[in-house]
Amino acid sequence: MKVYVIDYHKDDPKKCTGRKLVKLKLAELTRVGRGIILNPFSERTLSINDKDILIKSGITIIDTSWNNTSQNEFINVRGEHRRLPILFAGNPIHYGIAYKLSSLEALMATLYILDEVKEAIKFSNVVKWGHTFIELNKELLEAYRNKDEEEIKKIEKEIIEKILRK
Numbered sequence: 001m002k003v004y005v006i007d008y009h010k011d012d013p014k015k016c017t018g019r020k021l022v023k024l025k026l027a028e029l030t031r032v033g034r035g036i037i038l039n040p041f042s043e044r045t046l047s048i049n050d051k052d053i054l055i056k057s058g059i060t061i062i063d064t065s066w067n068n069t070s071q072n073e074f075i076n077v078r079g080e081h082r083r084l085p086i087l088f089a090g091n092p093i094h095y096g097i098a099y100k101l102s103s104l105e106a107l108m109a110t111l112y113i114l115d116e117v118k119e120a121i122k123f124s125n126v127v128k129w130g131h132t133f134i135e136l137n138k139e140l141l142e143a144y145r146n147k148d149e150e151e152i153k154k155i156e157k158e159i160i161e162k163i164l165r166k
């Protein structure tokens with residue numbers, strides 16, 4: 001399984017998880033999108049239906065800054081754009097915030113949802129808070145795992161309604 005990173009060089013290089021993946025040779029730097037493009041602005045939601053794309057063509061993470069990003073950074077990237085369903089950041093910068101995942105967390109979530117749990121856990125060892133993300137989202141990740149897009153959207157809708165009722 002190939003992991004690619006498009007790096008817009010917008011975040012502190014010392015904290016950047018996309019760059020860390022490349023440095024550890026767990027991902028390849030690219031300028032061209034390949035396979036699944038992790039795009040939080042996408043209308044399509046990642047699901048088990050995308051597993052073939054992952055296997056055949058891999059996954060591309062777009063490492064940019066949450067403080068300064070827009071759809072423009074994603075729009076021209078070639079590939080199959082997918083957003084992740086609601087999950088909470090476990091990283092120290094955006095801890096507890098919904099949807100605002102680091103590049104590494106987005107990769108772990110993708111692998112988990114596509115039923116590659118062992119691979120997801122392997123990547124969680126890259127940073128010391130990696131396991132926190134999995135533990136914090138365990139129930140959600142298990143609910144989304146191996147489900148199709150319609151099922152995932154339904155689960156996500158129920159979760160959001162539950163949060164809003166609190």
Ligand SMILES: C[S@@+](CC[C@H](N)C(=O)[O-])C[C@H]1O[C@@H](n2cnc3c(N)ncnc32)[C@H](O)[C@@H]1O
Binds near residue numbers: 066
């Ligand atoms: C905005 S960048 C921030 C990266 C940060 N520099 C780091 O060190 O991790 C995070 C990237 O992970 C992916 N990502 C994060 N949350 C996502 C979501 N909810 N849906 C889809 N992709 C997501 C996207 O490729 C996104 O551009």
